Amino acid sequence: MIKIHVAASQQYDVILNKGILSMTGMYVKDALGLQDDPITGKLKNKKICIVTDETVDPLYGRENQTLWRSLTLTGFEVHKYVFPGGEDSKNMETIEELLEFLAAKRFTRTDVLLALGGGIVGDVTGFAAATYLRGIEFIQVPTTLLAIVDSSVGGKTGVNLKAGKNLAGAFWQPSLVLFDSEFLDTLSYDIKLDGIAEAIKAGIIAEPLILDSIKMKRTLDDPDFLMNLASLAIEVKRKVVEEDERDNGSRQLLNLGHTLAHAIEKCSRYKISHGHAVAMGMKIVAIASDRLGWTVENCSEDILEILERFKFPLRCPYSAWELANAAMQDKKIRGGNITLVVPARIGKCRLKTISVNKLEPFISYGL
Numbered sequence: 385m386i387k388i389h390v391a392a393s394q395q396y397d398v399i400l401n402k403g404i405l406s407m408t409g410m411y412v413k414d415a416l417g418l419q420d421d422p423i424t425g426k427l428k429n430k431k432i433c434i435v436t437d438e439t440v441d442p443l444y445g446r447e448n449q450t451l452w453r454s455l456t457l458t459g460f461e462v463h464k465y466v467f468p469g470g471e472d473s474k475n476m477e478t479i480e481e482l483l484e485f486l487a488a489k490r491f492t493r494t495d496v497l498l499a500l501g502g503g504i505v506g507d508v509t510g511f512a513a514a515t516y517l518r519g520i521e522f523i524q525v526p527t528t529l530l531a532i533v534d535s536s537v538g539g540k541t542g543v544n545l546k547a548g549k550n551l552a553g554a555f556w557q558p559s560l561v562l563f564d565s566e567f568l569d570t571l572s573y574d575i576k577l578d579g580i581a582e583a584i585k586a587g588i589i590a591e592p593l594i595l596d597s598i599k600m601k602r603t604l605d606d607p608d609f610l611m612n613l614a615s616l617a618i619e620v621k622r623k624v625v626e627e628d629e630r631d632n633g634s635r636q637l638l639n640l641g642h643t644l645a646h647a648i649e650k651c652s653r654y655k656i657s658h659g660h661a662v663a664m665g666m667k668i669v670a671i672a673s674d675r676l677g678w679t680v681e682n683c684s685e686d687i688l689e690i691l692e693r694f695k696f697p698l699r700c701p702y703s704a705w706e707l708a709n710a711a712m713q714d715k716k717i718r719g720g721n722i723t724l725v726v727p728a729r730i731g732k733c734r735l736k737t738i739s740v741n742k743l744e745p746f747i748s749y750g751l
């Protein structure tokens with residue numbers, strides 16, 4: 385079992401273990417500090433809403449399956465909200481529908497949401513939890529590598545606007561994050577790659593051990609390797625989130641490659657997935673930073689070697705002009721300046737603020 389405690393404004397554990405899904409009810413009960421009814425020996429009057437998407441629902445979300453059974457055995461009154469999933473449904477319409485669903489089921493401030501799925505499900509559920517009745521608790525049960533390595537931890541929740549990715553949201557920490565390593569068995573190579581991109585990002589920012597361990601592998605089918613990677617990446621994230629929960633300073637480092645990734649996702653109408661876009665974004669930033677002499681030690685070759693080892697498609701189909709335009713809604717723009725995350729060397733990145741006019745030439749150096 386891996387357990388990492390995150391001491392953010394809301395403290396919580398991130399727990400990874402094989403078979404842990406069958407114990408969700410008990411873990412949620414403990415995390416929320418709930419007491420059993422003395423007569424039935426179970427929880428009473430406590431609603432939980434599983435929020436999931438159409439891909440994950442048949443795998444883990446059904447009434448006759450492990451999660452639902454574990455929650456009902458503990459005494460939760462279980463409800464479920466399923467939405468289509470994908471970036472196309474990560475929007476305010478889904479949030480509104482979910483909030484109306486909770487109201488129709490008479491959820492109160494002491495009830496709870498449980499996000500069962502990848503990063504999109506987690507972001508949507510977290511945002512709904514942050515706003516329903518001005519805030520209720522929520523649990524993250526990530527089912528993808530990307531979600532356990534990155535998005536389920538740290539409390540960034542939200543949705544896309546037409547203008548761009550993650551432009552509406554809230555900082556709202558979960559009360560617990562549970563990951564069952566058996567989820568890894570159902571993931572395709574491409575879905576695993578999305579998580580690997582975020583793990584590589586954490587490695588470049590602060591933990592060269594992640595990159596060393598990735599360099600020793602050629603395939604992604606060893607669950608122990610992936611669990612170890614996840615624990616190292618979560619540890620990186622824990623430190624940064626505890627230091628700067630609301631993204632005003634050092635947390636922006638977790639955005640390495642993301643200014644371009646979000647632009648690439650938007651230009652592709654979300655056909656290019658987040659992790660794949662982050663890989664492209666990191667490549668562009670690393671090459672441009674080396675060429676401009678912004679790195680202390682050249683690192684683009686190392687970064688490219690790692691990305692190519694796992695066959696990330698790294699050719700970006702958009703021009704510097706298209707990307708710079710799409711990046712004009714980046715949350716790291718203040719006034720006429722944008723703060724970029726650039727590598728100094730492997731294991732250390734820094735923030736560099738440039739005029740937004742300089743973004744297009746910067747991107748050109750990296751393409």
Ligand SMILES: O=C(O)C(=O)C[C@@H](O)[C@H](O)[C@H](O)COP(=O)(O)O
Nearest residue numbers: 534538540549550635638639642715
């Ligand atoms: O947790 C963070 O902080 C991150 O930047 C992690 C990113 O990998 C993640 O994609 C995040 O959702 C991006 O946040 P945004 O503020 O750039 O929308």
Ligand SMILES: [Zn+2]
Nearest residue numbers: 534582658662
């Ligand atoms: Zn990301």
